[in-house]
Amino acid sequence: MNVRKHNRIRRIIQIASAAVLNGYAAGFAGGRIFTGAGKAFCVPVLNCYACPGALGSCPIGSMQTVLGGSRHRFSFYVLGLLMVFGIALGRLWCGFVCPFGLIQDLLGMIPARRIKIAPKVDKPLRYLKYAVLLILVVLLPLLAKNQYGIADAWFCKYICPAGTLEGGIPLMLADRQLRSLAGALFSWKMLILIVVLIGAVLIPRFFCRYLCPLGALYGLFNRYSFYQLNLDQSCCTGCNTCTQVCPMAVEIPKAGDKLVQISSTECIRCGRCKAACPAGAIRVKGLRNEALYRN
Amino acid sequence: MSAAQVKWIRAALLCVGVVFIVIGLATGEAGIVLDKAIHICLECIGIG
Incomplete structure (x- = not known):
């Protein structure tokens, strides 16, 4: 199969996956989110559950919620699902299913001079996503709790550009009340989003390479996956x-x-x-x- | 690492994953996930 044909097929799968994962069209129209029982299930990719179309839950957000709550110290359910997804296909989820991966791939098609990062810089930077996974997704939600025993979802709150793009922007556009609440945190998240989107134009899969905690976790399964x-x-x-x-x-x-x-x-x-x-x-x-x- | 070792590790990880899911379901984690996901996540969208 030639590269063009392969890319076309992959793009169709990516678009279809994004549409299926975010198939609640009424949410986009009405500025609300899906509230069905399907949201108890974590999807295998970084897809924000605050996206008006999202039919399932984001596993990274869910893991932080469980670890950051007062009832559990270990997220058996979310980690179990991620292990099964990882063993099945490894990071194929990133390449074929992830909507944020699709967005980065589309941005990568913009004609621009790509930056080639020197290996001595690139290699250590790639470990950043493991630090994000360990510190922001696991340790801080587990340890930095308030007086009620609840912790912030640190990655979602301060970093996740998928949440800003898929959840924040559509909801803010549809809801004037939410818009009025936007402050410094929203500005910070918009800044992160802009940096990541520009990064994706200049460096293919910028977010996947350096920041994505889900990609970091799935990468560990690449050697052992069925695929x-x-x-x-x-x-x-x-x-x-x-x-x-x-x-x-x-x-x-x-x-x-x-x-x-x-x-x-x-x-x-x-x-x-x-x-x-x-x-x-x-x-x-x-x-x-x-x-x-x-x- | 031999193919047999990889197969064993893969099978073991798969079993652990399934067991984790069952434990998580039994301890009500799916309910916590659902409860979070059906309300607008303010921190996700940059407000909370």
Whole structure:
């Protein structure tokens, strides 16, 4: 499959996923949110439950809510769901389903001079998302509680650009009363959103690379997920096309004679490398082949 | 890491995930998630 055809199919899946996850059209029209029982279920991607169209809950927001409440010290339900999602597909959720990923991909299509971050800067910056996950999503909601035993959802409150874009802006546009409440915090969140959106124009998947706590968590499952991308090094010509087209700038192992698993925690399984490889050396496979693990 | 090891880890993680979901449902976590999600999350939208 050529890259254009692959991108078109992926875009259709991304748009369809965003539409299904945010299918409550009446919410957009009336400036209200969905209140059905489906919101007890966490969707596998970063999709704000304050979005007027959202039919399910954001797992990152839900985790902070449970940890930041007075009843639980561990979020079995949300973590369990994320483990099952992660084991099933790894970061394929980021590449094919996440609406905020779609927005970044669309912004990445704007003609602009892309910034290539030097590896010595890029590599440490990528650990930032793990710090966001550990500190803002887990530790602060768990430890920084008020006198009633309740903590803020730190990531949602101070960082999450998806919440501002999918929830804040549509609700504010529809509700004058909410608009009147917007203050310094909203301005801060708008600033973060603008930085992230500009970042996505200049650096592909800027938010996914450096900040997304959900991507950080799913990345840990890439090696063990049912869905795998493998490189047959005996077919690989070492042309480097795979690395050049990768939006996450993943270093893919080069020519040799082995079959290797592409298990980088950064790989969002978008499949562009597979579509672009002129030798057809990258394939989707399960974990059956013993040869994969001999290197 | 051998293929067998990866398979075992994968199976173990999947089982732990399912067990966590069951424990979470039994302890009412889904209700907390629902309660949060059906009210406009003010901190998410930059107000609260």
